[in-house]
Amino acid sequence: MKKYIVLLLIFVLSFFLFGCSNKKDEVDDLQLIKDRGYIKVGVKVDSPPFGYYNKEGKLVGLDVDIAYEIASRIFDSSSPSHVEFVPVTPQNRISMLNSKNVDILVATMSISNKRKLVLDFSIPYFVANQKILVRKTSKIKSLQYFNKQGRLAIIMGTTGEKIARLISPNANLIGAKSYTEAYNLLINNQVDAVLGDDCILAGYTNDKLVLTNSIYSREFYGVALRKSEKSKELLNLVNSAITTILDEKKINLIAKKWLVY
Numbered sequence: 001m002k003k004y005i006v007l008l009l010i011f012v013l014s015f016f017l018f019g020c021s022n023k024k025d026e027v028d029d030l031q032l033i034k035d036r037g038y039i040k041v042g043v044k045v046d047s048p049p050f051g052y053y054n055k056e057g058k059l060v061g062l063d064v065d066i067a068y069e070i071a072s073r074i075f076d077s078s079s080p081s082h083v084e085f086v087p088v089t090p091q092n093r094i095s096m097l098n099s100k101n102v103d104i105l106v107a108t109m110s111i112s113n114k115r116k117l118v119l120d121f122s123i124p125y126f127v128a129n130q131k132i133l134v135r136k137t138s139k140i141k142s143l144q145y146f147n148k149q150g151r152l153a154i155i156m157g158t159t160g161e162k163i164a165r166l167i168s169p170n171a172n173l174i175g176a177k178s179y180t181e182a183y184n185l186l187i188n189n190q191v192d193a194v195l196g197d198d199c200i201l202a203g204y205t206n207d208k209l210v211l212t213n214s215i216y217s218r219e220f221y222g223v224a225l226r227k228s229e230k231s232k233e234l235l236n237l238v239n240s241a242i243t244t245i246l247d248e249k250k251i252n253l254i255a256k257k258w259l260v261y
Contacts, residue, residue: 029226030074030234033103038081039074041067042088042102046180048203049258050108059085062258063106066125066245070104070223073241089177090157094119097226104238105224108197110159120227122238124220125251128197130163131211133186133204140193142214146171150192153182160195163216179204 033039043051043063051061064085071082086102093109096102097119108128111121132152134140146152147168154160156175164171174191176182182194183204194201197219201211223238225231245251 028230028233029103029228030237033074033234037075038084039067039071039104040084040086040102041071042086042093042096042105042107043067044089044093044107045087046178047108047200050200060258062126062254063108065254065257066223066242067104067106069245069250070106070238070241073237073244090155091177093157094224097224100226103225103234107224108200108221109224110197110219111222112159115224118227120225120231120235121222122225122235123242124222125242125245126199126221126255128199128219128221130160130195130216130219131198131201131214132216133183133194133196133201133209133211134192135186136208136210138192141212143167143171143195143216146193151190153185153191153194155179155182155196158196159217159219164195167216 027035043059043061045051045053045059047061049061050063051059054060067083067085068078068080072078075082086096088096088102088105088107093105093107094115097105109115109121110128111124115121132140132143140150143152143164144167146164147170151172151174152164152168153174153176154164156177161173161175164173174185176185179194179196179200182191182196185191186194186209195216198211198215205211223242225235225238245254
């Protein structure tokens with residue numbers, strides 16, 4: 001009899017322990033964010049005008065504003081306390097998302113079929129073009145130049161390498177971890193050009209560096225989320241937020257604010 005009572009107690013305890021645990025696991029990402037009181041957003045911090053530190057040391061940019069807009073719809077509040085920004089790079093941003101260090105990525109993330117295999121994306125909120133940045137004195141006009149000579153910097157973890165390999169398969173590519181690093185390679189004459197998104201490269205133009213006219217691809221930026229059923233409600237909310245921003249043409253005001261256009 002005692003044996004059966006012990007077994008019954010074990011069963012009851014197991015039900016409460018594992019039952020509660022399973023219920024907790026069933027909570028979706030949106031509810032977890034609401035319960036936590038803030039959303040963790042992965043952003044790039046060295047890519048003006050999308051994400052960077054201003055002179056006062058404050059993180060600002062178009063992607064930062066988009067994150068605030070999304071948070072305001074989750075919490076019905078525009079308080080900045082509802083957002084925690086986590087710096088990411090092109091190399092680690094996907095792993096940061098899938099390891100749950102961040103809830104979403106608003107980090108100049110181009111939507112691609114390859115990335116869709118492991119991530120879910122929102123509808124696009126911005127369109128960029130792939131161009132090359134060169135010294136003003138340079139005679140380089142296109143990527144084809146690098147098929148036979150020269151050194152081209154690409155930012156690792158971006159779509160730039162794929163584009164370069166497709167157009168100039170024999171190009172001598174120099175990988176950089178960030179746009180800032182690629183820019184430094186160019187001004188120090190370690191490369192002859194930088195391939196990247198024009199809206200970011202435009203922030204590095206000056207009296208010595210210019211963008212060429214040729215466009216090599218169009219990049220549609222989207223908010224990236226984990227590819228999981230638990231992210232579906234969050235994805236719906238993000239899409240709703242972006243749709244509202246686009247319908248209200250607020251994105252144009254945000255873009256104008258950061259001198260993208």
